[in-house]
Amino acid sequence: MIEEIAIRDLGVIGRATLPLGPGFTAVTGETGAGKTMVVTALGLLLGQRAESGIVRSGSAQAVVDGRWVVPEEGSVVSRVRDAGGDVDDGELFLSRVVSAEGRSRAVVGGRTAPIGVLGDLADHLVVVHGQSEQIRLKSAQAQRAAVDAHGGAPLAEAATSYRSAYDAWQAARAELDEITRDRDARRAEAEALREAIDEIEAVSPVAGELDELDATAERLSNSEDLRLAAVLAHEILSTDAVDGTRDVLSLVEEARRQVERVAPHDAALQPIADLLAEVSVQVSESSSRLSSYLGSLDADAAGDLEVVQTRRAEIGSLLRKHGPTVDDALRLLDEGSRRLVELDSDDDRLVQLDDEVEQFRAEAEARASVLTDLRRASGADLSSRVSAELRALAMAGAEIVVEVSPRGELGASGADAVALLLRPHPGSEPRPLGKGASGGELSRVMLALEVVMAGSSEVPTFVFDEVDAGVGGAAAIEIGRRLAALAERAQVIVVTHLAQVAAFATNHLRVVKDASGEVTASSVQQLDGDERVAEMARLLSGLPDSASGLDHARELLQLASAGADRRP
Numbered sequence: 237m238i239e240e241i242a243i244r245d246l247g248v249i250g251r252a253t254l255p256l257g258p259g260f261t262a263v264t265g266e267t268g269a270g271k272t273m274v275v276t277a278l279g280l281l282l283g284q285r286a287e288s289g290i291v292r293s294g295s296a297q298a299v300v301d302g303r304w305v306v307p308e309e310g311s312v313v314s315r316v317r318d319a320g321g322d323v324d325d326g327e328l329f330l331s332r333v334v335s336a337e338g339r340s341r342a343v344v345g346g347r348t349a350p351i352g353v354l355g356d357l358a359d360h361l362v363v364v365h366g367q368s369e370q371i372r373l374k375s376a377q378a379q380r381a382a383v384d385a386h387g388g389a390p391l392a393e394a395a396t397s398y399r400s401a402y403d404a405w406q407a408a409r410a411e412l413d414e415i416t417r418d419r420d421a422r423r424a425e426a427e428a429l430r431e432a433i434d435e436i437e438a439v440s441p442v443a444g445e446l447d448e449l450d451a452t453a454e455r456l457s458n459s460e461d462l463r464l465a466a467v468l469a470h471e472i473l474s475t476d477a478v479d480g481t482r483d484v485l486s487l488v489e490e491a492r493r494q495v496e497r498v499a500p501h502d503a504a505l506q507p508i509a510d511l512l513a514e515v516s517v518q519v520s521e522s523s524s525r526l527s528s529y530l531g532s533l534d535a536d537a538a539g540d541l542e543v544v545q546t547r548r549a550e551i552g553s554l555l556r557k558h559g560p561t562v563d564d565a566l567r568l569l570d571e572g573s574r575r576l577v578e579l580d581s582d583d584d585r586l587v588q589l590d591d592e593v594e595q596f597r598a599e600a601e602a603r604a605s606v607l608t609d610l611r612r613a614s615g616a617d618l619s620s621r622v623s624a625e626l627r628a629l630a631m632a633g634a635e636i637v638v639e640v641s642p643r644g645e646l647g648a649s650g651a652d653a654v655a656l657l658l659r660p661h662p663g664s665e666p667r668p669l670g671k672g673a674s675g676g677e678l679s680r681v682m683l684a685l686e687v688v689m690a691g692s693s694e695v696p697t698f699v700f701d702e703v704d705a706g707v708g709g710a711a712a713i714e715i716g717r718r719l720a721a722l723a724e725r726a727q728v729i730v731v732t733h734l735a736q737v738a739a740f741a742t743n744h745l746r747v748v749k750d751a752s753g754e755v756t757a758s759s760v761q762q763l764d765g766d767e768r769v770a771e772m773a774r775l776l777s778g779l780p781d782s783a784s785g786l787d788h789a790r791e792l793l794q795l796a797s798a799g800a801d802r803r804p
Contacts (some may be wrong), residue, residue: 321345
């Protein structure tokens with residue numbers, strides 16, 4: 237629950253602190269004093285959109301701080317810690333700052349966090365009701381949600397089970413439709429893949445082959461130059477010529493022998509002799525390798541070159557269609573083969589999908605039937621309970637009718653169209669809430685729903701923003717009584733202009749203006765005793781010091797106090 241909200245420079249409010257706590261808190265005040273800003277402040281703490289216009293004129297920013305008491309374990313604490321914040325001894329601190337330029341930031345559990353974190357926490361902390369929520373109650377989706385929530389865990393489990401079957405049915409239908417719709421295109425794709433695979437397999441390129449072919453073609457194209465250079469080099473290094481020409485090897489050997497002959501006379505010559513011996517070995521090895529190289533040169537280089545060029549042309553032609561690289565062609569062969577298997581199995585898959593669609597649809601229909609039965613049972617119980625609440629809210633004879641009818645086709649939420657209808661008096665035709673209920677009646681229907689469903693709700697706080705609009709007299713007293721009953725199970729905060737509602741509050745706050753029309757630093761006062769009586773008199777008659785108004789206020793407070801013992 238909310239322990240306290242502090243507001244600074246928000247709308248007409250300069251500075252205010254709202255002590256809240258458990259039970260029923262009523263917020264009252266003169267028109268324009270800023271009562272609705274209390275709900276606006278709470279909305280900011282719950283992640284609602286902020287606009288620069290809400291910042292008080294002349295101020296740089298608006299600030300709203302909130303202090304909640306929450307369980308030390310659970311979804312709220314987990315989300316806060318995920319955002320980097322913490323909960324201290326069961327107390328959660330939230331803050332929202334909005335600048336005059338419209339920039340906004342949030343603090344969750346002591347750490348700056350995205351505004352979205354406040355929105356995530358909102359569903360677990362507070363339910364806010366106002367005129368917009370009355371409009372929402374007119375929607376079919378909101379009405380179905382109310383019936384489903386009233387059905388509790390059994391209905392929630394049935395809805396989850398149905399949705400699982402429905403999703404499986406929709407997935408099978410989508411795949412069947414895709415294959416059927418694209419059958420011609422898939423057949424053309426299969427033929428194209430088959431042709432490409434045949435062409436790649438016919439050439440059978442190997443990774444790296446094209447580089448090897450390029451190198452071979454370069455060697456064969458220059459085979460005569462290579463042969464001539466190798467012959468000349470071999471003859472220079474080592475020759476068997478009989479014309480007296482001396483080769484490199486014989487010259488090096490002669491130099492080695494001359495040095496070795498005189499080396500005993502000077503030790504400095506021995507390393508040179510050794511080096512010449514090494515040179516002789518290297519020259520001999522080079523000559524031998526050139527001889528081997530000459531032996532390896534193809535005798536029919538022209539014929540071999542033709543073969544290589546033909547292979548290069550085959551691969552080049554293939555890559556122009558399926559390249560640009562050999563790796564691309566090989567990837568197409570691999571992936572295309574798998575895709576072809578899939579496409580070639582379309583006929584078998586169509587038969588299988590036809591069976592699956594029928595099977596999943598039958599399963600979804602069976603689970604939808606279970607869901608319908610549970611909704612009808614929930615609707616009947618909800619109708620009975622809410623109708624009883626409406627009688628207590630001065631709508632004697634009025635009845636809420638929950639209509640669960642076939643929608644004609646399965647949808648994500650089942651096979652049902654759910655509608656909340658209002659029969660204003662016996663014998664009349666029930667009409668949709670949007671057409672058959674006034675603003676005041678809709679307020680009471682919404683309150684009756686909350687009172688009935690509060691027992692199954694996990695949200696600890698309910699906020700009502702002038703939910704009593706369009707209501708007065710005895711009906712207003714009954715609204716106050718029902719809000720007090722709701723406050724026995726949850727925290728209730730009500731912004732109201734009716735003394736009949738405020739009389740039932742256990743905590744009465746008044747938003748006041750100073751003489752200049754601006755809100756002072758002590759703009760929110762917690763009322764008790766004579767101050768509360770005077771505020772009640774002002775709400776009743778517009779005069780806080782009217783004798784008759786004060787008498788009426790005391791009578792109303794006594795009525796509310798006595799009614800505490802008779803709350804449902």
